[in-house]
Amino acid sequence: MSPQLRIAQDDVADELLSSDPFALLIGMLLDQQFPMERAFAGPAKVKERFGSLDPAEIADADPEAFADLCATPPAVHRYGRSMAGRIQAVATVVRDEYDGDVTRVWTTAADTTELVKRLKALPGFGDQKARIFAALLGKQLDVRPDGWREAIGPYAEEGSRRSVADVTDEASLLEVRDFKKAAKAKAKSAAG
Known part of the structure; x- marks a missing residue:
């Protein structure tokens, strides 16, 4: 991955x-009920504390110890212990189904429909979340x-500011945040 x-x-x-596709996937995993930029900073905290982002090592780590390091302030997520389990679960899938190479999730997919199906699994x-991550891969990593735009839907729209797929700098982060606030x-209003 060469784009910055x-x-x-x-x-x-x-x-x-x-530089680390597994870090990017983990950032996407953490991007829920937590500020986007802090979620995507989570993988760096995991690497600093755990010493590695190797999916096999994370999958094999003691669950209690791994949960402790994810929950230690500043935690990798507002639900650090719960997310630690999810990180290990994703690492296990990458280790077992993709031979430890997370890029195989997308490089071996026949088309975008299969890619989204794999991400949803x-x-x-x-x-x-699967569509947003597929849009991020398409928009920022080529x-x-x-059929990627059609299969992903609105998140793949050129020039949109609706998700992390559209964040390229501080200004676009603020635009995405404004879009999300307006949508909420x-x-x-429609519900009430």
């Missing part, structure tokens, strides 16, 4: 996201299997 990502808005964390990834307010 700017999701965490932190040089060390963004360098790791740019990962622990902690639902349909929306991973664009046949609209949903709340």
Whole structure:
């Protein structure tokens, strides 16, 4: 991966996201009920504390010890212990189903439909998260299997500011945050 990502808005964390595909996947996993840039800084904390982001090593780690390091302040997520389990679960899938190479999730997918299906099968990834991560791969890392825009939907729209797939700097992070606030307010208004 050669593009320089700017999701965490932190040089060390963004360098790791740019150079380690498993870090990027873990950042996406952590991106829920937590500020986006802090979620994507989480993999750097895990690496600093655990010493590695090797999926096999994480999968094999003692669950209690791993949960402790994820929950130690500043925690990798507001639900550090729970997310530690999800990180280990994703690491186990990568180790067992993709021979420890997370890029095989997308490099061996026949098309975007298969890619999204594979992402949805990962622990902690639902349909929306899978589509957002596929859009991130397409928009920022040029991973664009046949039909990627159509299969992903609105998250793949050119020029949109609706998800982490669109964050390339501080200004775009703020635009995405504004979009999400407006969408929440609209949903709340429609429900109430």
